[in-house]
Amino acid sequence: MKRTLPLLISLFLFIQIPAISQSVSNPSVDMDMVEKIAEEGLERSGVMNFASWLTDVYGPRLTNSPQMANALNYTKEQFEEMGLENVHFHKWGPFGKGWELTRFAMHATTPYSYFPITAYPKAWTPGYDEPVRGEVIFMQIESAEDLEQYRGEISDKFVMLDLPQEPEPQWNAIASRLSDERLLDLANASAPVTMQQSGTGGGGSSAAAERAQLQYEILTFLQEEKPLALLDYGYRGWYGQIAVTAAVMPREPGTSWANALRAHQANADEIIAQVSLKREHYGRIFRMLEKDVPVEIEMDLRVQFQEDDLYGYNSIAEIPGTDPDLKDEVVMLGAHLDSWHGATGAADNASGSAVMMEVMRILKTIGVEPRRTIRIALWDGEEQGLHGSRHYVADHFADAGAGFGAAGEVDYKPDYDNFSAYYNIDNGTGQIRGIYLQENENVRYLFREWLQPFEDWGATTVTYRNTGSTDHIPFDRVGLPGFQFIQDPIEYFTMTHHSNMDYYERLVEQDLKRTAVIVATFVYHTAMLDEKLPRK
Secondary structure, eight states: OTTHHHHHHHHHTTSOOOOOOTTOSOOOOOHHHHHHHHHHHHHSOOHHHHHHIIIIITOOOOTTSHHHHHHHHHHHHHHHHHTOEEEEEEEEOOOOOEEEEEEEEEEEEOSSOEEEOOEEEOBTOOOOSSOEEEEEEEOOOSSGGGGGGGTTSOTTSEEEOSOOOOOOOOOSOSSBOOOHHHHHHHHTOOSOOOOOOOSOOTTHHHHHHHHHHHHHHHHHHHHHHOOSEEEEOOSSOSTTOOBOOBOOOOOOTTOOHHHHHHHHHHTGGGSOOEEEEOHHHHHHHHHHHHTTOOOEEEEEEEEEEEOSOOOEEEEEEEEOOOOTTTTTSEEEEEEEOOOOSSSOOIIIIIHHHHHHHHHHHHHHHTTOOOSSEEEEEEESSOTTTSHHHHHHHHHHTEEOGGGTTSSSOOEEOGGGGGEEEEEEOOSOSOOEEEEEOTTOGGGHHHHHHHHGGGGGGTOOEEESOOOOSSTTHHHHTTTOOEEEEEEOOBTIIIIITTBTTOSGGGOOHHHHHHHHHHHHHHHHHHHHSSSOOOOO
8 A cells, every 4th residue: 555656646647637716826736746745755754753752752741741841842853853944932821830740549448349440630630748548429419508518528538529421332433434425515515504593592591501600609619628539530431431631610600611721720729639530430439329338539649730931832843935936925734732631642633743743854855845935833732722823823923812813803913914824633643534625615626636646545525614623723713724634533532532542552654644645745735836825
């Protein structure tokens, strides 16, 4: 398989390529360059080596943690060794305190048994100077009045609030690729139909507000009473999988998660320890408590907060443009470097970062001399709200303020008019199968043409649809062409995403190599066009 693409691409030289958007004057595909990119990317790939360093050595990479600082320094060193220029860190923020887990173990004992507990502390949870021990209590709370029975009773206990997740066999495959039907559905997508909605939604919104208020009162009570730890079972996973992110503070209804997290980081010493257990262990403890069997936990939880530097940093490097008239224009590619802490952040998103590093290595190794400047950005703080990319866009291209481009005035920077496109990877290890247009119909036929050499890989789908929740969004929201590729899911939302399973072993080498080749061709062709990509 590794040697088939150059031959395949040579065959495409004899295939007539359909016309493209009239708004782009130089639509041709440089098939010789595509073949060079494919040969370098498939035969001499460095993507798995990049991924191993980012995961095995420097993972996990929680925002503003020592591990993230080490990973940033590694990328800078690699960019310099590649011979890239303008290698630097873009400083943004402040973000808040960093957090590092330095030791953790949890054990359970009952009158009848002992067992180790599989669990992970949530990020920014406080720790203890020595192991702590206490009984487990399930607090059954249906209203705020129910809290008073526990006042003064839980400071030496581990608290459970949630009913266990009901088990069920997992009938669907954990790993999958996008089906032909799904890709056809994406390809046939058009502008969404907007429908007016009448009424206020009945009692649903009122019930949600009541639940949010009760949750706020429960967490406020727990912070006042300070149990040894609050236990839950994570928001996804069976078979030992634990999806774990950040500890929570009392959050007044209407307050955004991002604002609550910022307050949390500023006041981390005030919150209670919070730990997510694997669902099987949570359920076992709950059922024993139902039977009046006492369960005692010993927990060794030690953490370190980093307060010397409260800022975040993006890693930036370039291949300078060579055309005197176009060299100040920029084509960007990127991925977020930060991760959560339950594993080493392989699929999310060392995979994307390693791919983009490999793209730059390929282009530099084969001696590309782009007309426009090609700039890579590895983002910090994506997991807590796209912080790194949002700040970068605001500092260099357009500042939408708190409105983030949704409303209000936008402060356009001089480089706004010099921007051509941004390409992003952030949906796991799966191979590219196409690209989301973000409703930018003007680039449909151009992107179709650029994907044509990869038909044998099933990478042909161009969809009008938007996709969200990653670092192309800050570009898109201020009117700049920003794109995320369609990727095979593999095990992303079934196993790896934000979980303790997200290790190097979950990466698919063939997929990462192919993705790097496809991204490199998109970046190259965008840099060589006579005009910038059209905007929507």
